[in-house]
Amino acid sequence: MADAVLAVDFGTSNSAAAVLEAGHVRRLAIEAEAETLPTAVFFPVGGPMQIGQAATDALIDGEEGRYMRSLKSVLGTSLMHDARLIGGKRRSLAEVIAAFLTKLRERAEAQTGQQFRRALSGRPVHFHTADPERDARAEADLRGCYAAAGFDTVDFLPEPEAAARASTGEAGEVGLIVDIGGGTSDFTLFRRSDRIEIIASHGVRLGGTDFDHAISLSHVMPEFGLGGELTRTLGEGRLPVPKAIYVDLATWAMIPFLYTAEVRRMVDDLVAHAVDRPRLARLQSVLRDELGHDVAFAVERGKIAANGGARGEIALGLVEPGLAVPVTEGTMNAALGEAREVLVRAVYETLALAQTMPGGVDHVILVGGSSLMRVVSDVMRQVCPGARVSRAEAFTAVVDGLALATGE
Incomplete structure (x- = not known):
């Protein structure tokens, strides 16, 4: 049935697919009997790309490879088409998104027995606030990813307008x-x-990733040296620890790009000049052991635990045994x-x-x-x-x- 249309909610954190059958919505279990799957990919060393919960499990289990999440956030940016070494091969993020959508289409076809060459995709009202040119580029990027994933036609509908149709x-x-x-x-x-x-x-x-970002910067990154000082190599006085690396470490989409020799050398130099070396040494270990996503997941769990009034904590034992940062609704509201x-x-x-x-x-x-x-x-x-x-x-x-x- 070549004219079948696949509805796709390609989200920053989670994705879903559905079809209309006899006037009724049928959500497709594209993730191990689940109606949504995490928008995440994992490229293991020497193995095929994994998506969804399998990708997250591979990261948590400590498999060697490259984990990526929040892929949607790079649409319309220069990062989309820059080829980088990912999973032992140079590829762009556009290719990664297309590979994710290909897997989603194949799972939908296996579930329904239909062939999908047309898609109706959700899109935010604005991919980028107050930037029409970048906004148009983001939709063009996503359209190209659908085409590369095997769809001949893709139409877009703003996500809140779609949700209005499903409301009661x-x-x-x-x-x-x-x-x-x-x-x-x-x-x-x-x-x-x-x-x-x-x-x-x-x-x-x-x-939500911006909520995580703000909470990470206010609660976690000071434990890694944010807000600290550096001694000067020459002369008197002190310098502030640069903030940029912490901003990237608190940003889901940027974490994989911190695991380079250049960044590690820069952090080694910061540790050598740090007034509070133990805190900067934690940052050093996060990059050395590639724990950035583990930290991001810990922030997310702490946010959820503290939502609604409970006292939670951001557990960072993987970075340093016993390290944890308390988070409450009050401290979270201040950050947000x-x-x-x-x-x-x-x-x-x-x-x-x-x-x-x-x-x-x-x-x-x-x-x-x-x-x-x-x-x-x-x-x-x-x-x-x-x-x-x-x-x-x-x-x-x-x-x-x-x-x-x-x-x-």
Whole structure:
């Protein structure tokens, strides 16, 4: 059945696929009986590429190879087409994304017995905030990846507009989809009648990986020397420890590019001049033993544990036995203060585009894995205090809506 359309939610952190069968959405178990799979790849030394949970398991099990996550965040950037040594072969990130989408298509075909040459893909409202040229380049990049993955045709639908199609509510109400994913935050105001009428959509480049980034910089990176000082080789006085390497270490997509001889030599020099050498030595060991993703996972787990009021910790025992950093909702909120302001501003900008006052919103629907963060629901209750706030299927609302849209 060559005309079958595969709905694909290619996400920063997780991906999903679905089809429409007899008017009903069928989510495909493209990951070991699961409806979503991590958007991650692992290139083992001397072996084939692994994706999803298998890729993450390979990293956790300590297999030798290259792990990559948050691939979507590089769309529209110069990193996309730079060839680098990955898995023993020079390849670009565009080729890596295409290989991931190829695996996803093949699994979908094996599940359904259909051949998919057409795709309806979700996309954020804006891949890049306030940069139309880069935004267009990002969509072109993704379109090229789908083509390289074996799709003859790909159409795009903004993710919050897809989620609106899958939402439920009362006839006549004005709803606001708040879709907080791994890399972007998207908003769609719509009116519900016999169909979904889209009033306005807006988005910003802010998501769960940015939450992790802020928490990592505020909680973990000081334990690796961020904020410390260096002695001068010549002369008196001290210099601050450079921040750039910590920014990259706290960024999922940049971690693999820190494992180079040049970066390690630079850190060795920092340790030699550090006022607090033990902390800088931790950074040295993270790069030497390639523990950057382990640290990122620890931050993510600590964030989840502290969400909702519990006291958590960021366990860093792999870096140094017994090392752990406490994290509470209070310290996390302090770290996420700037992100909260961006979210508030983005919601008001969405309402302005729709020429709607906050009181005109009847129903706020939270979508996306990062919408589970308490800061998101707090912001929505602050901006739209008269609206009822509910959660949709956090990880599958977008792919459900995409599948429904294939039947329109």
